[in-house]
Amino acid sequence: MARRLSHPDPRAVSLAEVLSALGDPVRLRIMAVLADRREHVRGDFEVDVGPSTLSHHMKTLREAGLTYHRMDGTRCFVSLREEALERFPSVLNSVLEACATQS
Amino acid sequence: MARRLSHPDPRAVSLAEVLSALGDPVRLRIMAVLADRREHVRGDFEVDVGPSTLSHHMKTLREAGLTYHRMDGTRCFVSLREEALERFPSVLNSVLEACATQS
DNA sequence: ATCGAAGTTCGATGATTATCGATATATGGT
DNA sequence: ACCATATATCGATAATCATCGAACTTCGAT
Numbered sequence A, B: 001m002a003r004r005l006s007h008p009d010p011r012a013v014s015l016a017e018v019l020s021a022l023g024d025p026v027r028l029r030i031m032a033v034l035a036d037r038r039e040h041v042r043g044d045f046e047v048d049v050g051p052s053t054l055s056h057h058m059k060t061l062r063e064a065g066l067t068y069h070r071m072d073g074t075r076c077f078v079s080l081r082e083e084a085l086e087r088f089p090s091v092l093n094s095v096l097e098a099c100a101t102q103s
Numbered sequence C: 001a002t003c004g005a006a007g008t009t010c011g012a013t014g015a016t017t018a019t020c021g022a023t024a025t026a027t028g029g030t
Numbered sequence D: 001a002c003c004a005t006a007t008a009t010c011g012a013t014a015a016t017c018a019t020c021g022a023a024c025t026t027c028g029a030t
Helices: A015-022 A025-034 A049-063 A082-087 A089-103 B016-020 B025-034 B051-063 B082-085 B090-103
Strands: A068-070 A074-079 B067-072 B075-080
Touching: A015 A025, A015 A049, A015 A089, A015 B025, A015 B090, A025 A074, A025 A089, A025 B016, A025 B067, A049 A068, A074 A082, A074 B067, A082 A089, A082 B016, A089 B016, A089 B067, A089 B075, B016 B025, B016 B090, B025 B051, B025 B090, B051 B067, B075 B082, B082 B090
Parallel strands: none
Antiparallel strands: A068 A074, B067 B075
């Protein structure tokens, strides 16, 4: 398992890339869970895809600069990235609100 | 040419579908032009793709419930759909603002 | 009646994507 | 040392997508 996962500079990510990353039901569901601004582990995301597919979606969100992944032991703790919220504040906050209430 | 183009009920479109439709540079550029809330014709969208490709993107936005297409003669007038703005108000308004300023 | 212009649709193609299972790697527990 | 757990990565596959050019349709003008 990779000990350190790469986190891009959110300023290098375009709005289209962010919206594209958010435009998927599985990833929106993940974002809805992360909307409480706390760290979460894999078991918190109730999505019906296999582990490797979930990894793929997590990678997509991470590479869009939206999430921060902290490895601790064999676990991966995931949370929203503050820098991402600062990049497109109103867009991300409204999406979080929308997907948290009625995903 | 199709005389009437179908416009879906925006309430039947999910947030993921909307964000997916918006998650493309060409379509975001179109939305940036439409952000002034006025009707526009094809020539207003300065995108460097062919006519058929532009049609494809227009169709994507229309089927996401985001745009209204009015045929007049051989011309097609496109505008934002009010119902779409009512569906996800804060999301769409913030995206419009973001892409209009720094697409 | 014919022609050109505008825009959609169709068919094809290459690129991207979502998904899975298998494999790999690191960690924690015994 | 060994084994189970958690997750990432790889390889494959099927589906979706962006793009183009060609053909088609409608309309306006000559």
